[in-house]
Amino acid sequence: MDDRTGHRTVPQTNLRSATRYGTRPTMKDVAARAGVGLKTVSRVVNGEPGVTPETERRVQEAIEALGFRRNDSARVLRKGRTASIGLVLEDLADPFYGPLSRSVEEVARAHGALLINGSSAEDPEREQELVLALCARRVDGLVVIPAGDDHRYLEPELKAGVATVFVDRPAGHIDADVVLSDNFGGARDGVAHLVAHGHRRIGFIGDMPRIHTAAERLRGYRAAMEDAGIPVADSWMSLGVTDPERVRRAAEEMLTGRDPVTAIFAANNRVTVTVIRVLAEQARRVALVGFDDIELADLLQPGVTVVAQDAAAIGRTAAERLFRQLDGTLVTPERIELPTRLITRGSGELPPAD
Amino acid sequence: MDDRTGHRTVPQTNLRSATRYGTRPTMKDVAARAGVGLKTVSRVVNGEPGVTPETERRVQEAIEALGFRRNDSARVLRKGRTASIGLVLEDLADPFYGPLSRSVEEVARAHGALLINGSSAEDPEREQELVLALCARRVDGLVVIPAGDDHRYLEPELKAGVATVFVDRPAGHIDADVVLSDNFGGARDGVAHLVAHGHRRIGFIGDMPRIHTAAERLRGYRAAMEDAGIPVADSWMSLGVTDPERVRRAAEEMLTGRDPVTAIFAANNRVTVTVIRVLAEQARRVALVGFDDIELADLLQPGVTVVAQDAAAIGRTAAERLFRQLDGTLVTPERIELPTRLITRGSGELPPAD
DNA sequence: TAGAGCCTGGACAACGTTGTCAGGCTCGGG
DNA sequence: CCCGAGCCTGACAACGTTGTCCAGGCTCTA
Incomplete structure (x- = not known):
């Protein structure tokens, strides 16, 4: 050195x-x-x-x-505002974030602002790094899909007037706007839909419960089962798996185990896709409801029934709140839950086949 | 809980x-x-x-x-470099751009740079507006998926040392790096694949030929047909349609016209999706090859045969060239064509059914 | 024709940071 | 005990723009 x-x-x-x-x-x-x-x-x-x-x-x-x-750097230095907002999400390549990102950009554009964005790859450290880099560039506002669960590092920024809206999951240990889907209600409705079609042994495959959305959807699953008076077997639940290989194994175990399920609730789009593949290989017809819509879901045999989130609406709502914060129109942080929509296409209406 | x-x-x-x-x-x-x-x-x-x-x-x-x-604005003002690059694409919500955007970001991150991006919505004016806004922010480099066909407005920027790489389509009237797929070869191979399976009346549905990719793919189609000694009927070609409604009409006309096609070549992913829908409604089995891969294509009945582009590789290549320009390692602009890959899944291997 | 008021244009400071450079300190050797 | 070398530290200018303020020239009116 x-x-x-x-x-x-x-x-x-x-x-x-x-x-x-x-x-x-x-x-x-x-x-x-x-x-x-x-x-x-x-x-x-x-x-x-x-x-x-x-x-x-x-x-x-x-x-x-x-x-x-x-030279806008000089301009910003003089004026204080940058006319740009930051968007930190999990993975730009995930189809859920495309429309979300786009709608945030659309609102930003309407307010004459540019969008700077980055992917956290679900890594809390990387999220913080990104957010702070954006703050160093003095973005006027931040839309954050949190990866971590402690956001106290943002306190000085909030105090300095950086408008902030969290999306998809609430912020940890700070008081800030959140816009998210009704994960609990959506999952509950999806599972109830399966119950209504005669299923009792229903599997659940989802992400780690430390992730807010995953926890909420799991809670919805449990609630629906409880409402129906069905005790849940541990072997029906698979938590914390998300890579295709492990989802596949989890699904296969549920289907062939000692107490085989007749239906599966897939708690996010990546899981759903893998489960579709597994089910396509099965002789038995197994019902499926997925959380998050997927493209071409209606063209598959059977069509995939899903609990759809409106990603564009979420992005739009979040961005609009952000600019209202900047206007000064908004002061009190709120939690906004957007409804989900059950789209029936066939896979969720299959009867139980033991 | x-x-x-x-x-x-x-x-x-x-x-x-x-x-x-x-x-x-x-x-x-x-x-x-x-x-x-x-x-x-x-x-x-x-x-x-x-x-x-x-x-x-x-x-x-x-x-x-x-x-x-x-405050990075002040820092930039003093140092000259912003450690950020701009990405201008057509539409963040298009599944083709997700992985592309992500891979550009990945490379940027490896070089300690942030990514600022915006969608041009295929509007040349908006493209220019965005690009110039990015230049005003003094991005170190630009990755542009061009909407317009005249980029002379970028000359001062190039002269000032803004690294620039065009993607998917070449720049208009200026000499700059381009990274794109072998659209001509890919389309030719895709159509030749249909010919090899016995088809002679093959339809083509694509975008306006003023768009470079569309023109190249059309050229590939014509070349394959000519190689096979098949004269092309005008009624087999539909150019400049891209919204679902018109694609649907165009496809239906080809299928029911005086000289009905037995196969369709869909020149981009949006067209492919619509054509899949139309074909699903037909009694007759019609072969299909699409340009661009689509998710779940393998799960449909039949699986969709496509000419796949490697969006991630395109983005990575472009971003790497950009940073090499900044290093000074690269001086002479080049045109880089990445190969496409024909993925056979069933729909392209159906025999002609008159 | 003079004075008031308006319109146009320019000098200058400030924004927050970094590069340059010089001053003061410590420490060891003569 | 003094001097130089080496290390820390801080004063100051500069980056390119915008806000403030003032000067000068013009028009209009009395």
Whole structure:
């Protein structure tokens, strides 16, 4: 670690400024070329009044000629607001987050803001790292799908006025807006639907209960079973499995065990997909209800019955609350639960086949 | 599990609203509190050498106590680089862009950069608007899935050293890196696959030929037909339709017209999905090959044969080139075509049924 | 024609950070 | 005991923009 000498950056800078990084023109350059003052250029760039059409034309011409582009870093430094919001989610590649992300962006755009986003990959540390990086960039607001369960690190940010809305799961140990689906009610309804079609031995496959949504859906499952007066066997529940390999094993065990299930409730879309594959290989027809809609679910044989969340609505609601926080219209943090919708397509209406 | 109300405790609300727009602490504040100079704080924050452990401790304490977070806008203004790259794509909600976006982010993360992204919604004007907004924020680089076909507006940016890689379609009127799939070859292979299974009357449904990918795929279709010595009837081609309603009509016309097709080549994933629906309603078995893979394609009856693009590889390649441009390792713009892969699942292997 | 008021344009400071550079301290050797 | 070397530390300028404020020229009216 011989880092005493400070000569490490010099040659590269030289090379780069020679070839790649030609300094960009500044307002000063534009002003010089147009033969006007610095502030006049600023006025033209920002469409402020008080500039003669003729002067404006000259300035525009200089801007065009030099390829000037305002430096928003300097602008932000001066003005305080960045007109950008951050979105931290679990995985951009997950189909649930596409529409969500899109609807957040749509609202941001309507408010003239840009969207910066990142994936936490379900890693609390990475979530914090990302969120703090966004705060360092002084985003005006944050939409966070939490990976961790302690968000006290956000306290200084909230105090500093960073609008914050959590999505899909509540924040841990701080008081903030949350927008989520009615996971409990949705799961309960989905399982009740199976019960209504005659099932009693119903399996549940879901994520680790330390994840809020997973816990809520499990709670919904238990509630529906209890409402129906059905005692739940431990072998019907598989918690904390999410990778296809283990979901497959879990499903197969439920189907062939000592007390085989006649129906499965799959607590999220990834699980559902794997279960569909497993069921397709079975001779026996097993009923299935999944939480989260999946594309082409209606074209499968049978169509997949699901408890659908409205990802776009969730994103929109969250983003709108965020901007209302920024307006000052909103002060008190709230928890907003959006309803889910049971979509029957066949797989959830199959009768029990022992 | 007895937290069914989920009601919050609200002790901090007033505190938060009171200090809503409270100015954030700066290094100056930290310096004052720690009883050290401004620059010393800067050194601690940036992990620069030359600070006594004792001094560092005092500074860290002050940082903690004040909830200080470095203001990256000021930092960027001083240093020139933002450590962020922009990604402009067509629609975040499109399943093709999820993995692409994710892999770009992954590479960015490996280089310590954040990802800012936006959707152009296929609107050239909006694309330009977005790109320029990103440039104003001084992103170090841009990954662009072009909507428009003239990108001369980017010339000043390129000259100023903004690394730029186009994806999926080449840039218009400027010389820049492009990473895309072998659309021509993929489509040709897909259609040839149908020919090999005995089809001669093969339909083509795709986007407007002014879109590069659509044009290339159409060219592949024509090439395959010509190779097979099959003259193409105009009624077999439907160009420029992409919304489900019109795709449906187009497909139905091809299937019932005077010279009905026995197979369809669907030139993108949205078209494929709609065609699947239409074919499911037909008595006659019609063969289908789609461009772009779709989820669960293997579970349908029959499985959907597709020409698959590797979205993740495209994103990764593009992002890596971008960072190599920033390194100075790369200078000459190139066009990189990634191969596609024909995945046979059944629908493309059906024999002609007249 | 002079004075008042308006309109346009520019000088200057400030935003929060980092690079430069110089000053003060400690410590060891002469 | 003094001096130089080496290490810490802090004062200061600069990054590019915007807000404030003032100067000068114009028009309009009395």
